[in-house]
Amino acid sequence: MTAFLATSFVLGAVGALGASAARASDKPLRVILPISAGSGVDTIMRAVAPSLTKALGGQPVVIENLPGAGGITGTSALVKAPADGLTVGVVSNNHAVNPSVFAKMPFDAITDITPISVVGATPLLLVVNPAKVPAKNAKELQAMLKAKPDTYNYASSGNGTIIHLAGAMFMDAAGVNVRHIPYKGTGPMVADIIGGQVEMGVVALPAAQGHLKSGALRAIGVMGKSRVPALPDLPTIAEQGFPEFDVAGWFAVIGPAKLPAAEVKRLHAAVVAAFAMPEAVEAMGKQGNIISPMTPEASAQFLRTEVERYARIVKKANITAE
Template sequence: MAAAVAAPLPISQALASQTYPPGPVRVVVPFPPGGPTDVVGRVIAQRLSEAFKRPFVVENKAGASGLIGADAVAKAAPDGLTLLANVSAQVINPYLYAKLPHDPMKDFLPVTSLASTPIQLVVSSSLPVKSVQDLVNHVKARPGQCSFASSSSGTPGHLAGELFRLASGIDALHAPYKGSAPALTDVMSGQVTFMFDSMPSSIGLVKGGKLRALGVTGTQRAASLPGVPTMVEAGYPDMTMTTWYGLWAPAKTPMEIAKQLQAEVSKALAYPDVKALLAEVSADGMGDTPEVFAAFCRSESERYARIIKTANIKLE
């Protein structure tokens, strides 16, 4: 009788073991711990660790509006062992900076989109304003005394703040931070008047009563904050935008590696616990293929270019 043999691995696992190089994978998040990019990145990294049976280690490499961490990935070996989990600022930066250490649109391989969430306008719960119009009135009564925070210059939250400033005619100075967590701390304390922030990092503070949400930038109200109007409902029809998160690899990374990663991310986003976690912060999983994600990046880049031109935003 012939000796028994082990059952063959499923085709997908066999291919993964043949084409993905051995070793731990570094997932660079170009912002500090605790912010929305970090939250989404860690959820996905944990699932990828389980899927590939190896550590996907999140490394927070903050600074220069996310450019330091992104540059480290752009210059890394294209072997699938270094990835970038970044916010949509990745495709905005080319229109904000005259000089960059890398080309955000050419020096990366778009792997997959991760999640998308509306941006919410928040103020300290101790600030005596209950609506968007209350905030406008409050700031206009204090010319030159108010400011708005962002997690970093050039982020969607920053652009939303600039658009709001222009549309409402208020005088408010932009105060960029190194991540959402320190920015929200200063909003809560009243050192900064308001902030447009991605929901993953601030919704817990809203539900906990430390911040008050006045509006959301989605096309419809957030399911987790049904009593908060959209900015369109508040009288600002052009303020519809989302923050989205994606996964990139260095350019020239083999496409088969990108496709393996995308397939596992797509599976992870379908898990009930991951969907529930994202739903808690009003985020929707995405998981597009590399080809679809690349086209999405180009489209979003062109859209943000128009916003930057309209708001006349320039950064050094």
């Protein structure tokens, strides 16, 4: 996106907010994150919250972490909230994975929400504890795990999450047996990888960057198809001998079902404007996120397609709720 177009987006979107933003500004916008503090999406939204407040004409933004059950706990609160434009949620791949992992869901991932925008994607990294794992790349890690089957553990942010799925897909591609240890959120998972209680895991780039710089974690590779500008020297898993490997984390802003069209328009305009503001663009660039907001209509179609895609992947990986 050129600077001119980005500026036009900001001016146009802020202008479109008009009186509706002023009307809502006396009450805060509650942003439910169905993930723990310190996760990739949490890092993203906290960085963008000041810009979102500006885009909403000064309306306060209150971020609320409600982790648990792979995102189901927080999203359950979102779908039960009044459809008045004062509560939104920010979900990721887990929202599309869960219907295939859990035998019973307390809500329908498609019909019980209103898509506002699939905002962008954040890279996922395979990381290890450098004191526990001498491997420097994917092939060395594969050889180490094959030499001692059933000896090592890999962590995830919860059973059936995209983090779990990405780890399981790598272990399957590498042909190795590694014990899965699920955690209740990214924060506890990363803490235990750093502490050496588990040897490795998959982490969203924003949640890993500080630990990579300090040396507390070592990145083995990018899980998606492309390298990330924030870590230009880190090859993808696909580059390292697993050419079909491709997993990335998207994130989307959603509202409760039957959110009025005017509120969808207002919130979508605010999201687009917020992520196009210079301070947000800078923060997203540093985190390595790719921002390309979709329209509500395109977002609805994307979510339906993702639910279908992950149904096939989950079946192949034989992942079920434990």
